[in-house]
Amino acid sequence: MADVARLAGVSSQTVSRVSTGHPGVLESTRREVLNAMQQLGYRPNSAARALKRGEFRTIGVILFTLATTGNSRTVEAIAAHAAREGYAITLIPVAVPTQDGVLGAFTRLGELAVDGIIVIMEVHLLDAVDLTLPPGVPVVVVDSDAGDRYPVVDADQADGARQAVRHLLDLGHETVWHVTGPDESFSSARRAQAWQAVLDEAGRPAPECERGDWSAESGYRAGRRLAARPDCTAIFVANDQMALGVLRALHEAGRRVPEDVSVVGFDDIPDAASYMPPLTTVRQDWAEVGRLCVQGLLQQINRHTVQPGTVLVPTTLIKRESTASPL
Amino acid sequence: MADVARLAGVSSQTVSRVSTGHPGVLESTRREVLNAMQQLGYRPNSAARALKRGEFRTIGVILFTLATTGNSRTVEAIAAHAAREGYAITLIPVAVPTQDGVLGAFTRLGELAVDGIIVIMEVHLLDAVDLTLPPGVPVVVVDSDAGDRYPVVDADQADGARQAVRHLLDLGHETVWHVTGPDESFSSARRAQAWQAVLDEAGRPAPECERGDWSAESGYRAGRRLAARPDCTAIFVANDQMALGVLRALHEAGRRVPEDVSVVGFDDIPDAASYMPPLTTVRQDWAEVGRLCVQGLLQQINRHTVQPGTVLVPTTLIKRESTASPL
DNA sequence: GCGCGTCATGTTTGCGTAAACATCGGCAGT
DNA sequence: ACTGCCGATGTTTACGCAAACATGACGCGC
Known part of the structure; x- marks a missing residue:
């Protein structure tokens, strides 16, 4: 960043202002800085950014498997909506569906750089590991009956x-x-x-x-x-x-x-x-489930409000040719 | 960290040594520190860690969709193997399979906290955006004929x-x-x-x-x-x-x-x-493809060696009942 | 008993960024 | 002309951690 500042003939703070899109930078200065950035191939260091800002702009998704259509579709929707909000998503697969496996994943998660967590699994598997769920980290759960303890999103x-x-x-x-x-x-x-x-x-x-x-x-x-x-x-x-x-x-x-x-x-x-x-x-409608997960999580992250409760996404009967009146 | 140090009656450096598992800490001290950590619910800040160490221990996976069995299985294997090596994986979905879409994903990626990238898509879509692929970032490509330019892993x-x-x-x-x-x-x-x-x-x-x-x-x-x-x-x-x-x-x-x-x-x-x-x-064998991707990428990350070329994973004909000699 | 090496631990420093505060120049109003 | 204010930019600082270096205690060999 200092190099960019030098090349553009400004201070590093101005470079920072340009790269974060802050207002109050003269258009001519902005262009000069942008130019210097390009020339030097500068890209902001997200670790430093995260350190300074105290947020990672990343959502962790913890699940057992992507092998089911439902899970992979939900994750895909989550990723898409998160991206739209400027969040990346980090996948935490739980190798073994045991409490030990979940515990391991959550331990890793605790050290992971995430601002919130979406859990796609049965909550009863979490029961024994609640203590390790970093307190204060926003969570949304899918596919569970934990509506009294966490915000839950699910298909109806x-x-x-x-x-x-x-x-x-x-x-x-x-x-x-x-x-x-x-x-x-x-x-x-x-x-x-x-x-x-x-x-x-x-x-x-x-x-x-x-x-x-x-x-x-x-x-x-x-x-x-x-x-x-x-x-x-x-x-x-x-x-x-x-x-x-x-x-x-x-x-x-x-x-x-x-x-x-x-x-x-x-x-x-x-x-x-x-x-x-x-x-x-x-x-x-897995896409909708994913969307609501992200929305709910971001609400917690931004407004610091947690509302346990279950949000249900409607399901629809699709009539095809495998059903008929008995002969 | 300072709080932990105070509680344990040691310096913050000793806390750091314990949390990174460095040797040269007396067993009694280590226990004391661990104890203090638990009591205070301390967890290392990964942003600061990444900033200091200059690595994120994260792999970015860029793809179009998880909806195909192959992609989701490959990603799952990548996640599992990455986890085993202490790496998290970040998903970068490309919403629209156009060069603009890819460009956008790579721009985001450039600002993303990753040590390497696995690309699961046709490389010709990358052609127009090569410049934005942060130079020096290790890459492995799946499902492509770019073996002359990147390391490629694919099923045969x-x-x-x-x-x-x-x-x-x-x-x-x-x-x-x-x-x-x-x-x-x-x-x-x-x-x-x-x-x-x-x-x-x-x-x-x-x-x-x-x-x-x-x-x-x-x-x-x-x-x-x-x-x-x-x-x-x-x-x-x-x-x-x-x-x-x-x-x-x-x-x-x-x-x-x-x-x-x-x-x-x-x-x-x-x-x-x-x-x-x-x-x-x-x-x-998607699991094997995923494994080799991670292995190849980590090799690049750790040894700083890049070897373009294609690694093929064998495929097997499974004979069932849909084939027979013509009548 | 002295010096030196070894080991456990403490102190200093800087990673790259952005918030907070400081500065500076110009312009409007009197 | 002077005050005051605002907008553009610069300077300082701290985020949390861990390398590098510093310290100090202890033991061993001569």
């Missing part, structure tokens, strides 16, 4: 599930079977709860759930078991990938979709429209 | 495509049709080139390519056109998602897979094993 999974199950009942199915995600997943639990609630309301018997792990393969296994039951005519599957497996199992068992069995998925991943048949499913 | 797409096409020819197909990715994609070009080369070598006619955009929907459209041609018995599709669309198109046209038409995909995304039928495809 319960409502999506309700729409899915009601759609099947409205088509005239006696009841709806359900393939859940893994036990640890709060999303899975909420979807299952809503499924159960709708059946209860309608006075229909709730068959026992099949349990999967989100993978198509696990959906296939669940689907084979369901395909063997002639009374099963409608299935609500907790995500699209498992639904893909269910469709294959039904196909192999000779049960037609939607003529013999109706299937509804969850997520509306891009491929779902190309399944055989195109899948009726519940769309989640 | 040509070999994977060769294996796929040879497999189909070996099964006895007269020739192999091809559905490509979008024009701008270098991966797509390499796969198409290899496809053409194998057919040429074998003295087979190369049918005209169908062009897609990686999406299942575009695969479906290409598949419909191919399904209409009775002479088409073997299709090499440039990725799995488009293959899903091709499978649906063939199914709707009443052409059985693999009895009437064989299909090979590329990527081996987890769902591919659950397609109908399970898809024969080429597996890419």
Whole structure:
């Protein structure tokens, strides 16, 4: 910076003013400085800046995996919106989904240069490590029921599930079977709860759930078991990938979709429209979730206000060709 | 830090020594300092640290999208390996895949606190912005043909495509049709080139390519056109998602897979094993790509050696049930 | 017993930046 | 002409840390 100042014939403070866009610099001076900067290939040192300003303009995102469509889409939206606000995002992957793994990530995070944190994971995994969450660091949580302790942003999974199950009942199915995600997943639990609630309301018997792990393969296994039951005519599957497996199992068992069995998925991943048949499913707006995360976090950072509570992003039932009235 | 020093009854330098793990501190003193740190909730300020040390221990990853399986998996592997080496990763999404967009990202990047950059995108988009790539900043590129200018890491797409096409020819197909990715994609070009080369070598006619955009929907459209041609018995599709669309198109046209038409995909995304039928495809080892990126970048950072050149990660043909000899 | 080396610890300094304050020149109002 | 004020720019300082150097205590060999 001193070199630039010398070349431009001004003080380093003026250089600083130019590079931060402060007002009160003569246009002619500004141009001179800009010119000197370019000539010397000067770029501000962000460490010094962060040190001086006491902020990093960086948001940390802590998650288990980018392998799920939901997570990667959410992160992408977070990154895009953060960039728009002049924030970079730092990814903190938790290698192992254990409390030790989370603890490690949070320890690293404590030393990391971030102004706030977005947590994309089940909060119960955080319970044991709360102490290490640097106090005073703004946090927003996704995919969790921690609305009483942190600000939470999430898709309205319960409502999506309700729409899915009601759609099947409205088509005239006696009841709806359900393939859940893994036990640890709060999303899975909420979807299952809503499924159960709708059946209860309608006075229909709730068959026992099949349990999967989100993978198509696990959906296939669940689907084979369901395909063997002639009374099963409608299935609500907790995500699209498992639904893909269910469709294959039904196909192999000779049960037609939607003529013999109706299937509804969850997520509306891009491929779902190309399944055989195109899948009726519940769309989640991950972009909006990401946007609200960033917005909520920046609000905390700038206004120093924290409001625990859950913000729900609406979900939409997308009707395609995998559902029909029973024959 | 001063507070910690006071509480522990030592100088701030000793606190620094403890927090950086430097040797030459009496065990008893160390414990005392650690204790004081905990009590005061002290955590080192990484901005100051970076300023003093002249390094950020952060790697920037610049890419267009996390929406493709390949990108998100690669990023995940990069993050994991970087974490293991004590590096954080910062995501720089390029909103618009134009040179302006890239330019913007690199400008931001220049002011960003990173010690090196991994670029996951077509390098030709960088051409116009080379000047803004901060000189002296280590770079590794993925998915590009810039091996003469930068260190490049990539899956061996040509070999994977060769294996796929040879497999189909070996099964006895007269020739192999091809559905490509979008024009701008270098991966797509390499796969198409290899496809053409194998057919040429074998003295087979190369049918005209169908062009897609990686999406299942575009695969479906290409598949419909191919399904209409009775002479088409073997299709090499440039990725799995488009293959899903091709499978649906063939199914709707009443052409059985693999009895009437064989299909090979590329990527081996987890769902591919659950397609109908399970898809024969080429597996890419994204985790290894990510690992090598980090390794190569750290080598540059630590040893100050740059070696342009391309490192290829082997790809493997995974034979499933979508390919068979023609009837 | 003296000098020297060794080890634990303390003191000084500067990394690059920007806020706070200081200065300086000119212009409006009287 | 003088005061006062404002706008443009310069000077000083501190952000938190860790290298480099300084100090001081202790032990060992002669």
